[in-house]
Amino acid sequence: MKSSSAEKNEKEATGVARWRQGDGARRKRRRRGLSRDARAQIPALVVALLLLVGAVVACLPPAERLGWGADFAGGTSYTFVSDADADLSSAVGTVRDRLAALDVRGARVSAADGQLTVQVPAGEDDASAVAEVARTGRFELVRLDSISDADALARISAGVSDVELAEGTYEAFLDGSSVTAASAVETSSGSGVYGLALSFDSEGAQAFADVTGELAPVYGQIAVVVDGTVVAAPQVSQAIEGGQVSISLSLTQTEAAGIAAAISTGELPCSLVQQGSSAFSAAVGADELGRALVVAGVAVLALLVVLLVWMRLLGLVAYAGLVYTAVLEVGGLALLSSAGVFVPTVTAYLGAAVAVLVAFCAQLLVVARVRSRMRSGTDARDALRSAPRSLRIELGTLAAVFVVGGLVLYFVVSDGGLATSPAGLAWPVAAVVGALSLALVVLPLGKLLACGPLRDRDAAGARDAKRDED
Template sequence: MASKKNGSKSASGFDSWRQATSGSTTSNQRNKARKTRRMPAVLQRHIATLVLLACLCVVCVWGFTPLSERITQGLDIRGGVSVILTAAKPDGSTPTGDEMSTATTIVQNRVNSLGASEATVQKQGSNSILVQIPGATDADSAVQTIGKTGKLEFVRLDEIGDADALARLGSKDASNIQLKPGTYKAFMDGSSITSTSVAQAGQSATGAYAVNVKLNSDAAKTFAKVTRELAPTNGRIAIVLDGVIKSSPAVQEEIGGGQVSITGGFTAEEARSLKTILDSGSLPVTLTYSESRVVGPTLGQDSLTQGVVAIAAGAAIVIIYLFVFYQGLGLLTMGSLGIFALLYLGLLALLSHFGAYSLTLPGLAAVVLTTGSAADSSILVLERFREEIRMGRTVRQASMSGVKHGIATSLDADAVTLVTAIALFAVAVGSVKGFGLTLMLGVACDLVTMFCFKAPALRLLAASIEKHPRFWGVRGDMEEGERARHGQPSKGGVAHA
């Protein structure tokens, strides 16, 4: 009985030891499993980031292909007319923001009525409007239509106090006579017009055109009343546009129905221009053009070709440099530059689609500048990665801490560039403003490339870099790091006590 009891106790003790050992083993296995699960989660996150980035790049390629059609070209590349209009109020004061917004909208409507394809109208500063019309060749003709105030007035001739103008109105068909400000009072203006049309003047033997206007009901009653008063004496009504008498027909009878014909010996083009002005309404300010520029398409395309050649030559030099000095790691930098270029072009195409961007020669210079900056930031990250290895850290550790510190330094440089770009975009006008916008977009694409490609790609490649240091160009760095871990001086260095 005693033997059985002892055997039972012995078996019980062994079971307890086995359970304790088994529990400890299970606990260790669980800890290892947690660690195993934790590492793949990080790797999976990096892989998912790269997959999403690849999908975004595919969308970008689809968005900017074909390149010449998807990215709007500025006038200095495509050719056309660029005009800067300066606004002022009649009393010489600076227009308000609302008045400038109204003027910009009216000018935009006039440009659209001209049938100009992809024309842009932008408010510049506090009192300027930039108008760009691709393909146009005559700046003066464009300004005559889009820059006129367009204030139409109907004035009784017997209420005009300008003696010089009245003397010149001796001819029945006299037109284009300037009236002195304050010498007349209109009984009706262009705000009463509901529709306009162009037609050949009925009694003109020269083939001249007229602009027929339709008045609203209240204005039609006013016009009928005035013509009824003037008909017995064959009085005349002066049709005045921006202070200039366009025509002054005699009234034979009361004119009802609100139909009025504006004549003045207009050609078909002049009549259509007047119709455009009347349809868009009168400007709340007076516009004068302070700068105009006409660029031929041949000159612009030659400049674009030279810019593309410069970019290609620069890219070739960078590729050679990367292969010579960084070997396999140079492929990573080349890949980051490729991703950067796809994102950059896709973003420019997206903004062009919504009419918010056009590529100019200064913008092309900004593209070259930001591409060089992107290459510089990639090299900065690689150098910090290699420096961490030389300090004794493993490749995997260097891919974490080195990339982190390298990106932090690149962020400082990009922040300075971004502040400069924002300042140019906010303060400058014209092509300089476009340079600032292009520079700003390039910095944004570089930031996306750093966080979504450079960092995850280098961390995923850490194992391969450690196995094949010669191919990746870090063999010497790893040897120096090994000496640093063992307290040995670096190659060519001196040991210290």
């Protein structure tokens, strides 16, 4: 029996008060409904979201971050011939390395029918840089007092640059073979005038120290000779020891970087003469690219329908893993492209698409194993814990094949005259992002659902089974 005061309080309780009491009870039940297993998935999903945002940011704007390359944007084709009967194929690798040193990305170099062709994608085109990489690259340091051509000596002494020296009229005391490192350096901050920073091997360092020590008392000059032409003749005021020196050459950045690249890559086996240049169109135009994107979009939507019909909620989880893997793959390639490592080509993007599909198939295999165990009566949470463990050997082997195979493809195989095959980089990236997608999206989402809809589904199945037994 209730006390009179309790009855009075109950009668005086307003509808709002009773609603508040009921709402508090409902909130309490909801808090109790979020189990420990469900709360444990939140950190992984938060990390997944942060990585997703980072990948999207890395891709924007796509034209700058990913780049389109010659296959998608076209560009300019430069043709060179040799002034002698030489095998131009031996010059391909050197020219390619020089272009890379000058930050000309995506260029293709090939030799055929007595011609060497350099294709530079739009946006990377720099005629002066292409001209620099065609240098023979013979680098020499010459004492000015050792030049026997009186006319050339007089012009150099008068400060005239680009003076050609005939063969046999001078003798170099150092050449490019003694240089261990070369780079372009600005002579003074903001001047726009560049020279060379050189490092010599031990013998070269000693030879340079001896010559500068002899010339310093009389302020003698050292001629910097590139392909038989004097580009500068700085005066020596002191002996320079230690094997390192910076030489002011009054060159542009491209000219200085071109000489440094020529020294670093070695001389070309022949002299190249530019025969002409012409524009070339993209292999994949905007219309073709648009149609390909429409087809891909339809295929992705059709896949979503199939997964929902086949696996229902687990199919949605697998689809989320596919989308997440694709976005992270593109983001990873965008970062590599920004770093100048990844070169966008049709082959590279096809390789990336195949890599994403294979990574998705690996995730789908895990989800299918989870579904199979649930259908056999295993609790959803137990199935989500045990299924990845049962496939760890297969998943590890696949990841290793992708990483090793992709790196071998990148470093060994040549793609269209490129030093490396950019398609190879898509494979190790897919292995990494596929593992992240499985660990941070597929399994956490599955476990989160196992605390709710999948758990209710298990309970309903158990009730149905008990009803059938009865």
